[in-house]
Amino acid sequence: KNQVEQSPQSLIILEGKNCTLQCNYTVSPFSNLRWYKQDTGRGPVSLTIMTFSENTKSNGRYTATLDADTKQSSLHITASQLSDSASYICVVTYSNDYKLSFGAGTTVTVRA
Amino acid sequence: ETGVTQSPTHLIKTRGQQVTLRCSSQSGHNTVSWYQQALGQGPQFIFQYYREEENGRGNFPPRFSGLQFPNYSSELNVNALELDDSALYLCASSSAAGGRWNEQFFGPGTRLTVL
Numbered sequence: 538k539n540q541v542e543q544s545p546q547s548l549i550i551l552e553g554k555n556c557t558l559q560c561n562y563t564v565s566p567f568s569n570l571r572w573y574k575q576d577t578g579r580g581p582v583s584l585t586i587m588t589f590s591e592n593t594k595s596n597g598r599y600t601a602t603l604d605a606d607t608k609q610s611s612l613h614i615t616a617s618q619l620s621d622s623a624s625y626i627c628v629v630t631y632s633n634d635y636k637l638s639f640g641a642g643t644t645v646t647v648r649a
Numbered sequence: 650e651t652g653v654t655q656s657p658t659h660l661i662k663t664r665g666q667q668v669t670l671r672c673s674s675q676s677g678h679n680t681v682s683w684y685q686q687a688l689g690q691g692p693q694f695i696f697q698y699y700r701e702e703e704n705g706r707g708n709f710p711p712r713f714s715g716l717q718f719p720n721y722s723s724e725l726n727v728n729a730l731e732l733d734d735s736a737l738y739l740c741a742s743s744s745a746a747g748g749r750w751n752e753q754f755f756g757p758g759t760r761l762t763v764l
Binding site for chain 2: 541571573578579580581582583586626628636637639640641642
């Protein structure tokens with residue numbers, strides 16, 4: 538069973554609207570959590586990285602939150618643009634080794 | 650652009666054949682990790698190389714093997730290809746082993762299709 542679960546699997550939003558993606562994890566011990574954006578057929582590109590002591594991190598119109606107690610994270614996209622259409626992947630790192638645990642991603646489609 | 654390059658971009662092979670994928674890491678990075686990403690799934694860790702030594706391996710059979718060269722570029726070799734090996738293969742480089750605190754920068758990937 539995957540230790541990082543993302544929801545929804547996919548969503549469609551209109552340009553200019555906001556959306557929120559969810560990530561729940563069971564990875565332990567936890568080191569950090571990252572959100573990546575992956576365009577179709579391309580490699581993932583990092584958006585944010587947070588350690589267990591951080592609650593929120595922003596990168597332009599992307600804002601990530603983390604609740605290490607409930608093991609939940611969210612990625613909020615503000616004023617979506619057509620270029621935001623991509624897969625967004627949540628990645629959690631174990632604190633005692635090199636392993637990254639990837640979620641399956643949420644596919645976001647922004648329509649004009 | 651992350652500075653990580655992969656070749657080839659696309660590749661078509663038949664079952665039973667062997668394939669070699671290549672990755673050039675970002676300047677200053679000494680660690681390379683390889684991932685397999687099936688359609689609609691997140692990347693799955695294959696293995697990591699740090700200073701030319703394997704530094705960890707995921708749940709992949711021995712027919713998946715790798716190399717890292719003195720310039721820190723890397724190869725992924727897959728023998729006896731199976732249909733399920735069809736996927737996007739991603740290479741990621743970082744500046745230290747483990748990648749716990751150091752971000753991994755991904756290349757554009759190689760799309761392998763096995764017929």
